[in-house]
Amino acid sequence: MKRFGLSLVSLILPIAISLALGCTLVFAIGESPGEMLKYLWWGAFGTMGNTFITLRWATPLILSGLVVTIAYRAGLFNMGGDGQIYMGALCAAIVGTELVLPSYVHLPLALMAAAVGGMLFALIPALLRVYLKVNEIVTTLMFNYIGLLLTDYLVILRYFGGDSTTAVEIATPRIHDTASIARIAPRYPLTWAILISMLLPILVHIILKRTAWGYEKEILGANPRFAQYVGINIESGALMAFMLSGAIAGLIGGLEILGTNRRFVSQFSTGLGTEGIVVALLGRTDPLGMIVAGLFLAALKNGFFAVERMTNIDRSVALVLQGMILLFISSHTLGRIVFDLGKGGAVDGRDS
Numbered sequence: 001m002k003r004f005g006l007s008l009v010s011l012i013l014p015i016a017i018s019l020a021l022g023c024t025l026v027f028a029i030g031e032s033p034g035e036m037l038k039y040l041w042w043g044a045f046g047t048m049g050n051t052f053i054t055l056r057w058a059t060p061l062i063l064s065g066l067v068v069t070i071a072y073r074a075g076l077f078n079m080g081g082d083g084q085i086y087m088g089a090l091c092a093a094i095v096g097t098e099l100v101l102p103s104y105v106h107l108p109l110a111l112m113a114a115a116v117g118g119m120l121f122a123l124i125p126a127l128l129r130v131y132l133k134v135n136e137i138v139t140t141l142m143f144n145y146i147g148l149l150l151t152d153y154l155v156i157l158r159y160f161g162g163d164s165t166t167a168v169e170i171a172t173p174r175i176h177d178t179a180s181i182a183r184i185a186p187r188y189p190l191t192w193a194i195l196i197s198m199l200l201p202i203l204v205h206i207i208l209k210r211t212a213w214g215y216e217k218e219i220l221g222a223n224p225r226f227a228q229y230v231g232i233n234i235e236s237g238a239l240m241a242f243m244l245s246g247a248i249a250g251l252i253g254g255l256e257i258l259g260t261n262r263r264f265v266s267q268f269s270t271g272l273g274t275e276g277i278v279v280a281l282l283g284r285t286d287p288l289g290m291i292v293a294g295l296f297l298a299a300l301k302n303g304f305f306a307v308e309r310m311t312n313i314d315r316s317v318a319l320v321l322q323g324m325i326l327l328f329i330s331s332h333t334l335g336r337i338v339f340d341l342g343k344g345g346a347v348d349g350r351d352s
Contacts (some may be wrong), residue, residue, distance in 0.1 A: 014046075020200060031311060031312060035310075036317075039306045039307045041308055043307060050059075050306070056191075058295045061297050062290050063196075063249075066200065066290050067248050068276045074210065074242070075220055076221075077140070078144045078249075079277070081170065081272065082144045084147065085147075085269050086253060088114035088117040089114065090117065090178055091250070092117070092175075093115040096257070097173050097175050097263075101178060102178060107178075107216050113254070114253055117244045117253075126242035158172075170265070175262055210247075216237055216274035218239075220232060220238065224239065227265060256268060300321065300322065303318075
């Protein structure tokens, strides 16, 4: 019960403090905090259309948080989500445009290509980390730029004969309908990919908590020396976790291309990989927590579009709120301090 109370406080408190500070900021610039909160809620969930758009943004954010979480649970940091998303997206677009197959084959094959593309793009940083002990934060961050520029180059080479001056925009042709993911409502960009983003965290949770493979990854992340002592292969375990993380990142790119954009477009990902770090921290690196955290940040993102339209408050306030949430979430002892002070106990400073 104490652990549950601590987790609940650790989740709610950063959000509450950040919203309070955000309201203070809005008041300081001469605007109404009440108006901001009203339109923030309306923009996120006020109408069926707004709710659909919020769920549309939640689809990649939930999975992006899962990318960071899987690597983190194995003691690794995958900061290369953006590069892996681009590579997976291009692989899905190539399969979607170049092949003509029945829909029951075409769509699964395109999604599989996306996952494999992301996984292979994560393989090099994973190998460098596991066998040469090269810091994976540095390599994955560098590979973000490589992924962005390499996919642009490959699109220009394949579809524009290598001459970028002939391209109005760097993009592939539209994918075939047999490879597309249907929209739930024709007027809105929400697709059935939302089911994947909701079910995959549940599946990962079951794997981590109910299988020997998942238990090994948990031990590996918690105490590598103990994992080695009990006979767990540290190198292969870390490699598998990193590649699974990259595969999910590639799947994000595939879902965006096959569902929302229907073609690969240069720089289509607006920092989805980076936002996954915020989602993972907000969800306490728990696969099930990614669903709640992803929905919250999607509501914040979509709600502030309405705030910007209906008030004089700039959408950059949303970025300030996200930054403050990240700041407070990063303080692992914040929830413990408040919980222990409320019980009159001492703070031991250990992680929960």
